Structure formats: C-alpha cells, structure tokens
Amino acid sequence: MSGEDENKAEVSAEQAEQAELCKEEANKCFKEQKFDEAVKFYTKAIELNPNVAVYYANRSFAYLRQESFGYALSDASKAILQDKSYVKGYYRRAAAYMSLGKFKLALRDFETVTKARPNDSDAKKKFLECTKIVRKLAFEKAIAVDTKNVADTIDLEGMAIEDDYTGPKLDGDKVTLKFMEDLMECYKKQGKLHRKYAYKILLEVEKLFMQQPSMVDINIPDEAKFTICGDIHGQFYDLMNIFSLNGLPSPDNPFLFNGDFVDRGSFSVECIFTLFGFKLLYPKHFFMSRGNHESVTMNQMYGFEGEVKAKYTEQMAQLFTEVYNWLPLCHCLNNRVLVMHGGLFSRDGVKLDELRQIERNRQPPEDGLMCELLWSDPQPQEGRAPSKRGVGVQFGPDVTHRFLKDNSLDYVVRSHEVKADGYEVAHDGKCITVFSAPNYCDTMGNKGAFIVLNGKDMKPNFTTYEAAPHPNVKPMAYASSIMSLLC
Structure with a gap:
C-alpha cells in the first residue's frame, strides 16, 4: 500500500x-x-x-x-x-x-x-x-520609474468641446446642482459626459481627497439625518433608485458611500462620476470610503479598467488609480460609530489615532491595518481566523467588543459582503453590514439596503429595496480576458 x-x-x-x-x-x-x-x-x-x-x-x-x-x-x-x-x-x-x-x-x-x-x-x-x-x-x-503624477500630464486646455456636444456642461468649471441633475438625466439615457469635463472632475476631486486624513471625523448634529450606503458595484440605475427613495444628497441630506463603487456592474463610469460630482458639490456633506475594488488588480479583472478604456482612454484609467489612492479609508461618526469597507484587525489594541496616521497613497498592501480595513469580514465564532477571501482576517464578536471598548465606540458599520436582505446585524448588534447593490451581478436575487441615522441617538434604521430595471448591458461586459481563465 x-x-x-x-x-x-x-x-x-x-x-x-x-x-x-x-x-x-x-x-x-x-x-x-x-x-x-x-x-x-x-x-x-x-x-x-x-x-x-x-x-x-x-x-x-x-x-x-x-x-x-x-x-x-x-x-x-x-x-x-x-x-x-x-x-x-x-x-x-x-x-x-x-x-x-x-x-x-x-x-x-x-x-x-x-x-x-x-x-x-x-x-x-x-x-x-x-x-x-x-x-x-x-x-x-x-x-517603471519615478515619473510625475498622471494628473500633471493632463492638458485640459488642449481639449476642445465640439459644437455638436449637447451633454452636461460645467458652469465656469464648477459642479452645480443643475450640472448634477443634467448629468444623471444624461446617464439615464445612456449618454456620455464630455472627456474634458470628466478629466476636470477627476483632477478636482483628487485635490479634495488629498486634503483629507485617512480617517475622516464627521459631526452629525442631534436632529440631523445621515445616510450610509454600501457597495454599489457599477449598478447606476440602483444608485438612482437610492436617491429616489432617500432624496438627493444635499447639506441637509448628507451621504457616506462605503467603498466598491465600481467593477462587476457595467455602468461603473456613470456611478463614479455621479459620486465624485456630488463630492465636489457638497464636500462637507458627501463622503466616500475606499473599498477593496478601488485598486488596480480588481479594476483590471472585474471590468472598471476596461469600461474606462472603452468609454474614454487608458490615460483616464491610470488617473482613476491615482485618485483612488487618495480615498479615505474610514470615517468616524460623532466619535461613536466607525465605518469602513471591510472590517477589523488581526491584532488587539488598535486605536483610532493609528487609523488617522495610515499612509494610504498606494495600492492596498497584502497585510496590515490598511489591508484589513478594506478586506476583513466578521465571523459568528469567537476569536480570529484566516480570511475566506485569502486577504485580510475574519474577526469574532469578542474582537469587535474589545475594539469598541478600547476606542469608546458604540458599533461599527461595514459593507463588502452580499446579504439577502441588503444588511445584517451581527456581534450582538455591534457589527452591521450594509450592501446597496440589489440582485448583485443580475444573479444573486438579494435586496439592497441603506442605513439612516440621526446625530442624537445614532440608532441605525434600515431601508431595503429591490433591483431597478436597467438597459440590456450585462454585468462584467468590460471585464478582462483574465476572467475567462476563471471558468
């Protein structure tokens, strides 16, 4: 034998x-x-x-x-x-x-x-x-050599607006509410923003993100409303449904979108320019966290890079990479709730000050705090375990409770995982998952959800919804040929 x-x-x-x-x-x-x-x-x-x-x-x-x-x-x-x-x-x-x-x-x-x-x-x-x-x-x-940033190579002055262009137009190079309304209507009809305005938005939003820390502190007044959305994944028509259900972003209706804005869904360009546009319009009332899909490898494989090249240029795809490197990694609401895309950490004792000090202008590393903020997942059992994803860590309720106690927080909100009802409350109510892409990839049949809370009690209230109809463009339509290797 x-x-x-x-x-x-x-x-x-x-x-x-x-x-x-x-x-x-x-x-x-x-x-x-x-x-x-x-x-x-x-x-x-x-x-x-x-x-x-x-x-x-x-x-x-x-x-x-x-x-x-x-x-x-x-x-x-x-x-x-x-x-x-x-x-x-x-x-x-x-x-x-x-x-x-x-x-x-x-x-x-x-x-x-x-x-x-x-x-x-x-x-x-x-x-x-x-x-x-x-x-x-x-x-x-x-x-690869140390060359200047992609942003420095963009010649906006050399981009002419053609006479027959009838799409949305910036008002004196500024994003206005009318521009945003025109942009969303244009996208609903499968129109396209002129490349000059698209580049302008990217250059301006990069400057804005560069000024922010890796952990952004947000103050929500007692009677004010605040909305947290999870993964959108290029599902533009579902994003429009969120705004239909909950109102457009405004100083009185602030939003936080918690990563994975792109990839998978084939309207990622429309999603990201809508979100970046609102960030420029309401910089102090519209927030965006980086997700694990705001990275080169994910974008190459799951469609975003291919979509940007198809709708614009390779140079713009490179500029997106540069912008994503400056996205904040997490947000702290009223010193009571921490919101990140992935989850908690492979070691105890992590303090919020450490998160504020993370050097984030890079591609996500394979381990460490930045990696875990983007990739980790909760698990029902105590302790920690290797991640089912092969990146990050899985953390139990005891890990969550210790982290909250160490940092005087009430609970954490994260996204990153499809949930049948669009959300899940775990770890004795202390770890909440919210996922905002219903019928993910047109196959999963899940609901989408978002969270609304107010500054006084910070109690999470959930709104769930079904998928909205969209034009007949399948998910992953722009995915890399790499994906053919995964079948």
Whole structure:
C-alpha cells in the first residue's frame, strides 16, 4: 500500500453512496446559482467521504463564485493532495491564484495542466493568456520609474468641446446642482459626459481627497439625518433608485458611500462620476470610503479598467488609480460609530489615532491595518481566523467588543459582503453590514439596503429595496480576458 493510500480515511460503501448523492444535489444547486447551498452539500459529501478530489474541486469552484478566494485556494490544494493527477484541481487552484492577483503561481498551475493535456486547446489558451499577463506585469515593473503624477500630464486646455456636444456642461468649471441633475438625466439615457469635463472632475476631486486624513471625523448634529450606503458595484440605475427613495444628497441630506463603487456592474463610469460630482458639490456633506475594488488588480479583472478604456482612454484609467489612492479609508461618526469597507484587525489594541496616521497613497498592501480595513469580514465564532477571501482576517464578536471598548465606540458599520436582505446585524448588534447593490451581478436575487441615522441617538434604521430595471448591458461586459481563465 502506498503512503497516499495509508492516509486515506476508511469509508463504507453506504457513506460513499450518500456522498455521491450530496455531490449531485450540490451540482444542482450550483447550476441554479445557489452557491451557499452548493457549498453546504459539497461539505456534506466531503464529511461522508473525504477521499474524493472532485468534491474539493467542486466546492472550490463554488467558493470562487462567492468570492471566497482563500477557501477556494485551500480546497483546490486539497483536491490536488487527494489526487496529484487530477487536472481540474490545478485549474481551480490557478483560478483562485488569479483571483488573488498571484499570476506567477497561477501560471505554474496552468503549465502543469498543459503538460498533462498537451492536446487540450482550452488549457493551452489559458496558459498563453496567463503567460501574457505575467510578461506584461514584468515589463511594466521593469520600465517603471519615478515619473510625475498622471494628473500633471493632463492638458485640459488642449481639449476642445465640439459644437455638436449637447451633454452636461460645467458652469465656469464648477459642479452645480443643475450640472448634477443634467448629468444623471444624461446617464439615464445612456449618454456620455464630455472627456474634458470628466478629466476636470477627476483632477478636482483628487485635490479634495488629498486634503483629507485617512480617517475622516464627521459631526452629525442631534436632529440631523445621515445616510450610509454600501457597495454599489457599477449598478447606476440602483444608485438612482437610492436617491429616489432617500432624496438627493444635499447639506441637509448628507451621504457616506462605503467603498466598491465600481467593477462587476457595467455602468461603473456613470456611478463614479455621479459620486465624485456630488463630492465636489457638497464636500462637507458627501463622503466616500475606499473599498477593496478601488485598486488596480480588481479594476483590471472585474471590468472598471476596461469600461474606462472603452468609454474614454487608458490615460483616464491610470488617473482613476491615482485618485483612488487618495480615498479615505474610514470615517468616524460623532466619535461613536466607525465605518469602513471591510472590517477589523488581526491584532488587539488598535486605536483610532493609528487609523488617522495610515499612509494610504498606494495600492492596498497584502497585510496590515490598511489591508484589513478594506478586506476583513466578521465571523459568528469567537476569536480570529484566516480570511475566506485569502486577504485580510475574519474577526469574532469578542474582537469587535474589545475594539469598541478600547476606542469608546458604540458599533461599527461595514459593507463588502452580499446579504439577502441588503444588511445584517451581527456581534450582538455591534457589527452591521450594509450592501446597496440589489440582485448583485443580475444573479444573486438579494435586496439592497441603506442605513439612516440621526446625530442624537445614532440608532441605525434600515431601508431595503429591490433591483431597478436597467438597459440590456450585462454585468462584467468590460471585464478582462483574465476572467475567462476563471471558468
């Protein structure tokens, strides 16, 4: 008997049969895009028979669809451990590495697949595509030098407004309420803002964000209303529905949008210019936190970079990257509520002053406070655990309670996760998730939600809503060819 066989668990014929039935049920759920249910059934199959590589590989694929890239990576590796000749295990692990931006490791697995299946055209295509990505990144790194900012290369004066342009126009280079109303109407009709005005907005909003600290303190008067929105993900028509339900932003109706404004949805350009426009119009009453999707790797993969290039230019895509680097990382409301996109930290004792002092003008790192603010997730059990995403950390109710006590806070609000009702209250009411993109990616069937509170009691009140109709442009329409490697 080989060493590998000795490590196999003993499984009865009945257990093996039941495991196969669970796998079949899981496959059915997967086809119906019920990924949570699929994971549960694959897990049951694994519990009954932990020796089958297919079960781990299939669960890995379900985790990929849930964006639980860390779990997907772990399961793909387990599939390979069960059967080193199981090609699909390498496929799944490569996809997980790609999703985490670890392209060299993905290339190694794609190479293994092509060697095992030299006549497999799909495997060869994915190997070549991944090779191109790795070479491109290596080339960009090799030629990278300390050049001046993209913003300094923009020649606004050299951009003429054509005579036949009938879209929204800035009033003396300033964003006005009329401009914002015209812009939203233009976007509803699938119109386009002139590139000169688009660049102007980006240059002005970058200056504004550069002046802000990494943690912004917000004062909400006792009787004043304040609204917190979660992920929008390029779902412009749902953003318009939020304003329809809750009123347009104004000094009397302030908003905080908590990251992930773009990617996935194919109206990301429309979303981000609407949000940036309101930031310029009401700089002291409209706030934006950075999400994990306001980054180069995410934008390259999940559609935003491709959308900007299709609707404007590559130079503008680079400028967006520069602007996103200056987005604040979190906001503190009335010294009582901390709002961040992801979550809490891998160590105790973090104080708000540390968050204020984070040097944020960069791409999100793979660990540390900045990373965790953008990537972490709560978990129901006590303590901490490795992140299901492969980045950040999972934190339990005890971690939340200690952090709140250390910083004299009431609760935290975060986003980052799809929730069936658009929101979830966890950790004894101390950790609230809000997600504002209903029927995420046109497939999830979830509601969207936003939070309204007032300065006096800071009590969160939830409004939920269904998805709004949108033009027939599918999510991920501008996604990178990288995404074809994840199927």
